[in-house]
Amino acid sequence: MTLMRCIDTADLTLEPQLAAHAEAMFAVLSDPAIYEYENAPPASLECLRTRYAKLESRCSVDGQQQWLNWVVSSVSGELMGYVQATVLADGSALIAYEFASAYWGRGFASQAVTAMMAELASHYQTREFWALLKRENHRSVRLLQRLEFALASNEERVAHAAAIDEALMHRLAEKP
Numbered sequence: 001m002t003l004m005r006c007i008d009t010a011d012l013t014l015e016p017q018l019a020a021h022a023e024a025m026f027a028v029l030s031d032p033a034i035y036e037y038e039n040a041p042p043a044s045l046e047c048l049r050t051r052y053a054k055l056e057s058r059c060s061v062d063g064q065q066q067w068l069n070w071v072v073s074s075v076s077g078e079l080m081g082y083v084q085a086t087v088l089a090d091g092s093a094l095i096a097y098e099f100a101s102a103y104w105g106r107g108f109a110s111q112a113v114t115a116m117m118a119e120l121a122s123h124y125q126t127r128e129f130w131a132l133l134k135r136e137n138h139r140s141v142r143l144l145q146r147l148e149f150a151l152a153s154n155e156e157r158v159a160h161a162a163a164i165d166e167a168l169m170h171r172l173a174e175k176p
Helices: 019-028 045-055 108-123 138-146 154-159
Strands: 012-016 065-074 079-088 092-099 128-134 166-172
Touching (some): 012 108, 019 045, 019 065, 019 079, 045 065, 065 108, 079 108, 092 108, 138 166
Parallel strands (some): 092 128
Antiparallel strands (some): 012 065, 065 079, 128 166
């Protein structure tokens, strides 16, 4: 397993997520706008801290998945959200991201996801990326389309157990 690294872009820093980030991220993840389409805010700071501590293993219990989570901060150090990937043994990765609504529409999520995918391709030998999201989340669908993701086929949707209200999107990795 490769040791996670910090990733710097022109405007952002992606830092490996630790339990120590829980307090600052609790504030970020308490933004109700994030949950318009799915999920819910963390139940408590302690629940988030416990979850982050578990994710620090960077690996599923059976050792078949790598859990790679980065918190995203601005150049001033303010936490904005996170990006994450579950890297599978077959060379694919399931990706996700969440940013506080104050940062939507400014290109930060695009920049962070692009940087994460480049890291996954070059240091984790990831060959393809998958994202599963609610179909009604048009903002996220547009973001993934800008990043050259395409809607998956019906066969791929079945293989990934996508629900009827979910969009499954796919993209091949660029050669590092």
